Amino acid sequence: MLDTTVGIITLVIACAVFLVVGVTYAWRRRRQSVEDYTISRNHAPTNVGIATVVASMFGTWVLLSPGETGANFGVVALVGYGLGMAGIPVMFMFVGPRIRQLMPNGHSITEYVKHRFGTVPFVSIFVVILFVIGIFITAEMTAITAAVSILTGLPPWTTAVAVGVVVVVYTAYGGLRTSIYTDRIQFLVLTPVILLLVIVAAVMVGGKPDIWSNAGAAGLLSFSAPGGYFFAIVLIIGIVASNAFHPGMWQRVYTIESQRSLNRTLWTAAAISIPLTFVMGLAGVAAVGHGSVAPFQYPEVAAALFALANDVFPLWLHLLMLICALMLAMSTLDTMMNGLASNVASDMSPTQLSRRSLMVLARAITVIVAIPAIIVASQGRSVLYVFLIADLLGAAIAVPMLVGLYSTRMPGWGVVLAGAVGIVIGALFYPKPDLLSPWAFVSPFGGQMFFAFASALVISSVIAFVIIIGRRMVAPTDEYNFALLDSDVELIDEPAVADD
Numbered sequence: 001m002l003d004t005t006v007g008i009i010t011l012v013i014a015c016a017v018f019l020v021v022g023v024t025y026a027w028r029r030r031r032q033s034v035e036d037y038t039i040s041r042n043h044a045p046t047n048v049g050i051a052t053v054v055a056s057m058f059g060t061w062v063l064l065s066p067g068e069t070g071a072n073f074g075v076v077a078l079v080g081y082g083l084g085m086a087g088i089p090v091m092f093m094f095v096g097p098r099i100r101q102l103m104p105n106g107h108s109i110t111e112y113v114k115h116r117f118g119t120v121p122f123v124s125i126f127v128v129i130l131f132v133i134g135i136f137i138t139a140e141m142t143a144i145t146a147a148v149s150i151l152t153g154l155p156p157w158t159t160a161v162a163v164g165v166v167v168v169v170y171t172a173y174g175g176l177r178t179s180i181y182t183d184r185i186q187f188l189v190l191t192p193v194i195l196l197l198v199i200v201a202a203v204m205v206g207g208k209p210d211i212w213s214n215a216g217a218a219g220l221l222s223f224s225a226p227g228g229y230f231f232a233i234v235l236i237i238g239i240v241a242s243n244a245f246h247p248g249m250w251q252r253v254y255t256i257e258s259q260r261s262l263n264r265t266l267w268t269a270a271a272i273s274i275p276l277t278f279v280m281g282l283a284g285v286a287a288v289g290h291g292s293v294a295p296f297q298y299p300e301v302a303a304a305l306f307a308l309a310n311d312v313f314p315l316w317l318h319l320l321m322l323i324c325a326l327m328l329a330m331s332t333l334d335t336m337m338n339g340l341a342s343n344v345a346s347d348m349s350p351t352q353l354s355r356r357s358l359m360v361l362a363r364a365i366t367v368i369v370a371i372p373a374i375i376v377a378s379q380g381r382s383v384l385y386v387f388l389i390a391d392l393l394g395a396a397i398a399v400p401m402l403v404g405l406y407s408t409r410m411p412g413w414g415v416v417l418a419g420a421v422g423i424v425i426g427a428l429f430y431p432k433p434d435l436l437s438p439w440a441f442v443s444p445f446g447g448q449m450f451f452a453f454a455s456a457l458v459i460s461s462v463i464a465f466v467i468i469i470g471r472r473m474v475a476p477t478d479e480y481n482f483a484l485l486d487s488d489v490e491l492i493d494e495p496a497v498a499d500d
Helices: 004-028 034-038 046-057 065-073 075-102 109-117 119-152 156-206 209-217 226-245 247-255 259-290 300-312 315-348 355-377 383-405 412-429 448-474 483-488
Strands: none
Touching: 004 119, 004 156, 004 315, 034 156, 034 315, 046 075, 046 156, 046 247, 046 259, 046 315, 065 075, 065 226, 065 259, 065 300, 075 226, 075 247, 075 259, 075 383, 109 119, 109 247, 109 315, 109 383, 109 412, 109 483, 119 156, 119 226, 119 300, 119 315, 119 355, 119 383, 119 412, 156 247, 156 259, 156 300, 156 315, 156 355, 209 259, 226 383, 226 448, 247 315, 259 300, 300 315, 315 355, 383 412, 383 448, 412 448
């Protein structure tokens, strides 16, 4: 463990640097339009797109959640985790071009829902997004507080407040362009740091065959255990589906300068996702093999990488991990906070609110959503479990919502009905924080978490397609006109010319 004084100094320096960088950049662009603040349309070339998408996808959770997964479920589940993370950019390869084509002046997924499905589905999806992003922010804050606490002994609330305040200040003040600017810096610094961490860790752990033989004896290297496959499918479904509600990812669909750049960005992000997630998860497998943690031994297993680090890694590597954790947290938190602000501003833009009022509202939302996340994060819940709650909601609602981009017969009431039934059924089988025992119903064939997610996804999808087929038969001429998304959705104000 690092000396607490060293931890405090590192925390203060990292927060101060990004506060100064973010606020300075935002000050130079203080007269930006609401369009720039929320979406910065067609501004980012491919290299910037890769930096901001990867930095936005991977937060401090990558140092905890994959390790917890590897320690509990083994390498098969880690493959699923990697595929799930790669599935995020793959999904946006399909829905991103489609929404840009249908709604070229769009800003957010809720804006699409409002115009495509009506008021009730819009309110329902907006509440889901608030909940999902609130959970994402809380999980990220929980991850960084846990990481800093383990590495330095600092109380969780100090990290939560320090990181939360810094990110809120520069994000609320500067908007999306500032978030992208800091993402670029974080990506350039994080890439070599993470590579160094992985190489050093591989040398130190890879040379100890007992670690891997013990992990194999615990079943974590087995490709025959069904539990690993069940949980791999859970992660693929949950991660991809919940990120359909990630406003920061929808922002970047419009922010990247062209469709060609968007495709290159997303392919690169997908290629990075699988090995990065898998390698980070192997630390959990190694932690069990070394005896640093045991599967499902909470709370220790929730931070398997750090338990291994305390036993094996030298102090200078702990310092690198601390710097890495802080930068990962800020790169992800600013994306989510500004994404939520963008949603609110674009949804309120058709009202009579002035440009100044829209900016004040967007900034206020950024602050408001951070406060409960800071409070909850100091309680030290499992990051993986917190993420999975949001993932279940996504699994139940994503298909009914996104099918409206392709089918003219999917009604708003159908989205609400299919999503609600999926959530209820999935929740009945959802497990308690031990990830095994159910809240209400036991799965008829094991794999409690798998059955919760599979039932939520399958049931909601079946209901959605039954409704589409039924409407085709009953009312063949009752169709939505996609041209309305182009004509009805307008720019909030005149965007400024990109200068960076």
